[in-house]
Amino acid sequence: MARLPESGMVEKRGAGLWLTHLGLIAGVLVIVFPIWLAFVASTVSQPEIVRPPMPLWPGDQFFENYSKALVSGINAPVARMLFNSAVMAFGIAIGKIVISILSAFAIVYFRFPGRNLFFWLIFLTLMLPVEVRIVPTYEVAANFGMLNSYSGLIFPLIASATATFLFRQFFMTVPDELAEAARVDGARPMRFFWDILLPMSRTNIAALFVILFIYGWNQYLWPLLITTDPSMNTIVMGIKQMFPSGDDIADWPVIMATSILAMLPPVVVVISMQKLFIRGLVDSEK
Amino acid sequence: MATIRIDNVKKRFGQTEVIHGVDIDINDGEFIVIVGPSGCGKSTLLRMVAGLETVTSGEVQIHGKRVNELEPMDRNIAMVFQNYALYPHMSVFDNMAYGLKIAGTAKAEIAERVDKAAQMLQLGDYLDRKPRQLSGGQRQRVAMGRAIVRKPAVFLFDEPLSNLDAKLRVQMRLEIKALQRDLGITSLYVTHDQVEAMTLADRMVVMNAGVAEQIGAPMDVYQDPRTMFVGGFIGSPPMNFLQLRQASDDSMRLPPQIADRIEKAEGPVTVGVRPEHLSLDANGEARFSGRLRYVEPLGAETLVHLVTEGGEQITVRQDGIAQLPEAGSQCVMSSAAEHICLFGKDGARID
């Protein structure tokens, strides 16, 4: 994104520059405020919150709130839910990458009967979220005995073609001559896949992994349906379960600590792998 | 070491036939260049020999054995691609060694063969680098190295120099020629560049629209083009072609032995003569006249461009120091009778 200094000389000097910064900072503050408030709430005590207005600066209950959340939680220890979320997110990311890189390889590098049919069957699923076919999918999972299981959390969400589509796009840009050179060198298809195609796809795989990890981590409706046992809850859906059903006052510090913990892994992934993430996002949507 | 035999080979993509039956016999150790304009089917022919395209009909033999049904890896060939097709994530060493590794060659032998090839190609210092860290010429050498280490029976080159700049192209051309001569491996080389074809080939195949128009040693092809296409494609500047309306019109005076041949021919005849066989005087038996349009001095030689009364272009190649008439003046050109080629209406040579 580096741009030569002189190429942006149309304007913005002096006051204009400061106004631009001011506008952006205001925007950042508005965007960040909800998260800041959640963080503050996770470091103060319940009485401080229930007597509004709550403080806007962190308190001293950080360890109390977080350890309470992690160890005991409300329905289930948050540590347990974090683990469940991690299994689900990794399972979805890895599972999707594996099945879609294989099928993209088959579709791009082979001609076989029914290729077009399979191609369209897979691509029909593009953009059709699980939310739409929720009831029957639930029944299928229930029939397989997948309720309250990791496979139930993972497999139904692997059935989507976005990753296949992305790999297909990428394979199309790999020069034909590379596969031909490998053929002349004596590589059979799977050898070519392992030795050439897979190493060349490293960045794409990593970028896709970031996107899919976040997708899996942030799932809500599906885990809500499929996990009735609190010990199988994922953290994102578990937060809602922490609210009391009646008129009781929610344990806000613990809930907010859980919220912070729930957003931490994907936020860390996004920020630390920003370049890959942006690439993956822009590529996958193009 | 191998011979190659291409026997009435045809290729169809769907309904369209792109190669209409080509026959080439290649001797052991021979360097054959297939030359032609883009789209003439030369690359397709090469890829059929490589096994990257199926042969629609006819037969390809390598060392007397039919290979139509064999996979590329089983044909004992190596190929150099136009864009080199180096594996981007592998080092130079691994690129060259990949084929041997797959073949299960012992590690020590791989190292020895790669080192030897690298030495030959002056790549010794670059074995650990990735392709993207190399210059165009070096990448080209790696691609050559990858072919050499396999010790194949046949080298196939698909426009290997066309991604290089002009200077490097000349240099690599010499290197390829020297290397092929040293190794003595039968080679089939495809290019659209007639200079490459002239300089590299033991024999060349001039292809046009899916047909091998002429096969022969470069100088034979040059001096004795069998079709109008060959005359126009080989040689720079190309052969001059003049449509003949009558046996002898005002702008063209041909000696009787040529006029006789024209009389006997059916349909319109085209007269071909190379620029260097024309001179701006009336000393030859075949004379032409035209108006001088402009002059291009190139140093060692000068190209004189004229236009006949009928509006046809003629180029004359002169020595660089020759005295020349002014632009716009009427000139007489002539050539010895034996340099005049006649072509019939189908473009074939009339003897």
Next chain:
Amino acid sequence: MEKRVIFKGWLLPLLLLTPQVVVTAVFFFWPAGQAVWQSLFIPDPFGLKSQFVGLGNFEFLLRDPFYRASFVTTAVFSLLVTAVSMGVALYLAVLADRLIKGAGTYRTLLIWPYAVAPAVAGVLWLFMFNTRVGVVSWYLGLLGYDWNHVLNGGEAMGLVVVASAWGRISYNFLFFLAGLQAIPRSVIEAAAIDGAHFWTRFRTIVFPLLSPVTFFLLVVNIVYAFFETFGVIHTITSGGPQQSTTILVYKVYADGFVGQDLGSSAAQSVILLIVVGILTVIQFKFIERRVHY
């Protein structure tokens, strides 16, 4: 666009496809087929057997005022979420694009809400506007405004819109910024030399050049608002008050799982499938065009 034929054989590619085909068949086509099948039946109250009703479920749905209201709610909700998130994102992207240095820093500061799950975003905003403890609602109270999204449908809608749009700003910002940075400087400089001021330049040159990105985001955001905002709605309002925030996806869930009206829920699923199908076609056409520029 096709590769040259490269590897032979049909068994290996079929094996390679098997995992995806199996997963897709079991968890996509079978459920989708079931949805279509179930949408033609009404189960008896005890769930013991079903009665075939043809398109009865659909007829009933289309005459059901609640379902129609849900359509309107979804349309209003989607348009508002799209407008708010795209508007704010475009504003920020235009500002960031004006900077020679520092655009990257702001990008880092602005992208991470993307990683926050809609459900978590819902909890965060619920906390701020909570009628008892919310900071914002408390300050609004000081100003004499009695915020109560639990009772007031309009306020509930406002809250779910803001919470849904909030997490989406990052995504839109990234695309707008990339789009803006792809516009050649020389075009803008030429306009500046022609005497066009910032706003004129934006209106006549930048925005038209940005239109492919804008259109793409429009479709993607509508899809997002349709389907992926379930978490926001469920955590903040649970569709209330009086169904004022019951969008279509929420209604599928509420009727199917809470209300146990499987036939109606399946029919709703089918209608949603059709809606997504249309949106997918629109987007596909658009993607194709983009690829072929």
